[in-house]
Amino acid sequence: MISATADEPLHVLDLPQLYEKPSGTDLVKALALLSLQPRTFGTSADVVKGPAVQPAGVTRYLTSIISSPLAWLETDELREAIWDAAAARLSERSGRAAMPAMSRIFNVPTSSGEEYTLTLHEPSLTADNLGMKTWVSSYLLSRRLHNLLESPPQLVPTASTDPSTSKTETPLRALELGAGTGLVGLSFAALQGKSATIHLTDLPEIVPNLAHNAALNVELLNRTGATVTTGVLDWSVTPSPLPSAEERFDVILAADPLYSPSHPKLLVDTIAPWLSHGRDARVVTEMPLRDAYLPQVQEFRRRMGELGLAVVEEGEEVGYDDWESADGGALAVKCWWSIWGWTEKV
Ligand SMILES: C[S@@+](CC[C@H](N)C(=O)[O-])C[C@H]1O[C@@H](n2cnc3c(N)ncnc32)[C@H](O)[C@@H]1O
Known part of the structure; x- marks a missing residue:
């Protein structure tokens, strides 16, 4: 035996x-x-x-x-x-790139100490389709979301800034960019329940699996009252016409979005038209601080500043890549999370 x-x-x-x-x-x-x-x-x-x-x-x-x-x-x-x-x-x-398709379970902590369970399908990877896999910074961000959403300053819908209307507030409108398998956006949806709607977006070849993952978790999403939609949003395409004030989003989420020299500009240029101009509008990101991509992280910071956004809260944490290195050891990855808001009302 x-x-x-x-x-x-x-x-x-x-x-x-x-x-x-x-x-x-x-x-x-x-x-x-x-x-x-x-x-x-x-x-x-x-x-x-x-x-x-x-x-x-x-x-x-x-x-x-x-x-x-x-x-x-x-x-x-x-x-x-x-x-x-x-x-x-x-x-x-x-290595992961040669792995067959698989379904994975992720536990998302809630502020009550309960954990929500999400099931995500990850198709077999091809070289160009990095969104078919769930990456370490989205795992870390999904586990941090319940804290981020509660710690001051509160992420509140712009419609509720008048205290007299706060009880009848419209749901927070959230957008995830480069959602991949959807871990961050689906976690956000379940945690926010009825108080938010979220649109999970990515490139055309990634969206079918993203939609599949939203459907896989429909029971949890229904139980929490979440509203999730999925669709294509390519950062290299300027929206035309530009989104109206009502079409913009109160929160934009992005995990591990920078892995090419063009990404910092594309990402910030996408945030610009889609982020609400309300004083509570927030961009929430987490990304690995891999040496090769540090210049892109710096460029992202600079471009966000130039757009009029400033860091409200930030921090670093360590996660472990889900695939071991060639010598069989775990690969520790330092990640940077950040929450951004407008420096002044735009
Ligand atoms: C490294 S993956 C991260 C996926 C997911 N956020 C995660 O952390 O697990 C980067 C994601 O950005 C998406 N992406 C890259 N370029 C894009 C573009 N021009 N427009 C929209 N999404 C893009 C990829 O398709 C991919 O899903």
């Missing part, structure tokens, strides 16, 4: 060896043990937990299964299932 503990990972030679003609069941169990799950970004417990099987020799073990005719197994179906599982284990070891 194969068994492993977190303290004592197995050696590949502890797994059933092909020369022994192991049963299909034993091979399926061994391949399940070799499954690499994505990390959960933030928990050090997961980061220190090692693999069930030591990595040395695993690739050779998997390729030997794929290239074996497995002639001693009873059925073609069993052989196919084992080859497929071995191929999947092999692609998991080729």
